[in-house]
Amino acid sequence: MGDHPIAAAPVAATTTAAAAATPAKAAALRSGRNKFIIIGVSAAVLITAASLIAYFATKGNKSQGASAGSPGSSTSPGTGSGSKPTGQKLFGYFGADAMANGVDILLGTLPPSTDSSTYQKDLAYYCNTGYFDTINLAFLNEFGGGDNHFRFTFGGFSIPNYVTSGTYIYTGGQTETNSPAVVSSYLNLGKDIKTCQANGVKVIVSLGGDKVSDYKFSPGDGKRYAQLFYDMFLEGTHPVRPFGPGVVLDGIELDIEKNPAYPGPSPWTPEMIDMINTLRALSPKTILAIVPQCYLKDLNYNGSDQNVGAVIPAVADKIDYLIVQYYNNPTCSYPFNFNYYEWTKLFKGKIVVGLAGDWTSAISGGFLEPGPLQAVYDEIKSDPQFYGFSVYDVSSSTPPALSKSPATYTNPPPTTYSKALKDVLSGVTVGSGFPSQAQLGITTDKQYSKRCGGTWVNANQTCSNKACTSNADCGKFEQCFDYMRNC
Known part of the structure; x- marks a missing residue:
């Protein structure tokens, strides 16, 4: 769960297509049992009526600063867990080229595209759209081992904008x-x-990203890499500055999606704490963030994230926000027990809800079309900790990317999803909205629809009644949902 895929670049040394946000699609949810249709319709009518009443009763009651989330407004960095949002922002991930990752909404996982016309545009293109307040460069996906080396893997660089491969390797020395x-x-x-x-x-x-990339923390790496990244990307000085000597990034986020000691405590926790504390001491104004998965039900971790759950409370006063990943995590994503308010109990600072850019950007589900996007926003918009949405990634949520659906599969229109995200954060109604299934009392695995496939769209259309006993049922590179293994 929680992988972000990085699309293969023609010259890139490493392909992490199963990584970062392995994409998917979940259209309309069906119970699959005819005997429950009448009950379900009745419940839907009652809930819809209640939702409409609540909507019109609260229309115009937007959360504080909701319309202030425009590009160019500051994030008030360095204020830690006691700070309150000053405006809801839109964050976008750039670099993994999810638009070209090869996932098809009907056929499931395919080889990554090598068609350069499908590659992401240059970074300035996305910044100039006016949609995004923050862009996360994804990912510096290899580091650790005590030798100061690291690797960037950016899929599908926009030729000729960036000339060649998105892979950059720093060997740990003082020369390029x-x-x-x-x-x-x-x-x-x-x-x-x-x-x-x-x-x-x-x-x-x-930093990090998918759970298959070769990042790790050896003893001392927390402080060591904090100093290195400060020197190479922030206000420090170093003979090697990958983006140029005058380029100072605005911040660093930890997107650590694996625990080498699972199901035990992560041995990396002390190093991650040291990294955050050292970076904050070196650069009080730098934005620091952590990206946990939304899942909190693993009994081995007492209601916290298995990878960074112990890090967050230890550095809560040093970080500016969390981006909680609500895609590729079906059992805690909308509409399956969307658990945003559980996270507000674990962390008292700003919380960003991480979403997929389209159906193919989250192979294990989590994409929210305008209707459910509106529902999620309406549910959390007035919470003072809600700090906005992030989207994985900008290439799939922004034109010229296309928006495929079952109805438009053969002739898909350009996507408008980045605009929809920006609009909803500005108080514009983008969809009718409908309530989370959790509000219907659906809490156990067997109460969920029995769907299995490369994407939710394919599952909804072709295998909603398919018994699934293991991940292998869905093919080598596809994933059955965890709660379907015994269905």
């Missing part, structure tokens, strides 16, 4: 060892970073 073409690509990306910042868009580097 990448080819001139790679160096040129990253310097061009650095120019775009400055363009974004000039337009008021924050640019943050995301």
Whole structure:
């Protein structure tokens, strides 16, 4: 759960297509049992009526600062867990090229696209849309081991904007060892970073990402890498600055999606705490964030995230917000027991709800079309901790990406999802909304629809009654949902 896939670039050294936000689609939910149709329709009518009454009763009662989430407004960094949102923001992930990751809403997982026309645009293009307040560079997905080395893997660089591969390797020395073409690509990306910042868009580097990438923490790495990243990406100085000597990023986020000691406590916890504390001491104004998965039901971790759950309370006063990942995590995502308010009890600061950019950006589900997006927003918009949405990723949620659905599969229109996210955060009604299934009392695994497939769309249409006994039922690179293994 919780992987973000990075699409393969033609020259990239590493492909993490199963990573970062392995994409998916979940259209309309069906019970699959005819004998419950009448009961379900009756319940839906009652709930819809109640929702309409609540909607019109509260219309116009937007959360504090909801309309202030425009590109260029600051995030008030460094204020820690006691701070309150000053406006709801839209965060976007750039670099993994989810638009070209190869997932099809009917056929499931396919090889990543090598068609350059499907690659993400340059960073400045997305910043210039006016949709995003913060862009997260995804991902610095290899580091650790005590030698200060690291790797960026950005899929599908926009040729000719960035010249060549999105893979950049730092070997830990004091000299540049990448080819001139790679160096040129990253310097061009650095120019775009400055363009974004000039337009008021924050640019943050995301550490980690998918659980299959080779990142780890050896003893001492927390402080060691905090100093290195401060010197190479923040206000420090270093002979090697990948984005250029004058480019200072706005922050760093920890997106750690694995625990090498599962089901025990993560041995990386002390190092992650040291990293956050050291970065905060080195740079009081730098934005620092943590990205946990939404799932909180693992009994081994007492209602916390298995990867960073112990880190968050230890550094709550040092970080600016959490981005809780509500995709590729079906049992805690809308409409299955959406658990935002459980997170507000674990962390008292700002919380960003992480969403997928389209059906194909979350292979295990979690994409919210305008109707459910409106429902989620209406449910949490007035909570003072709600800080906005993030989208994985900008390439799939922003034109020229296409928006495929069963109805438009053969001739899909350009996506409007980034606009819908920005609009809803500004108080614009983007859909009718409908209540979470959790409000119907659906709490056990067997009460969920028995669907299995590469994406929710395919599952809804072709295998809603298919028994699924293991992940292998869905194919080598597809995933059955955890709660379906015994269905």
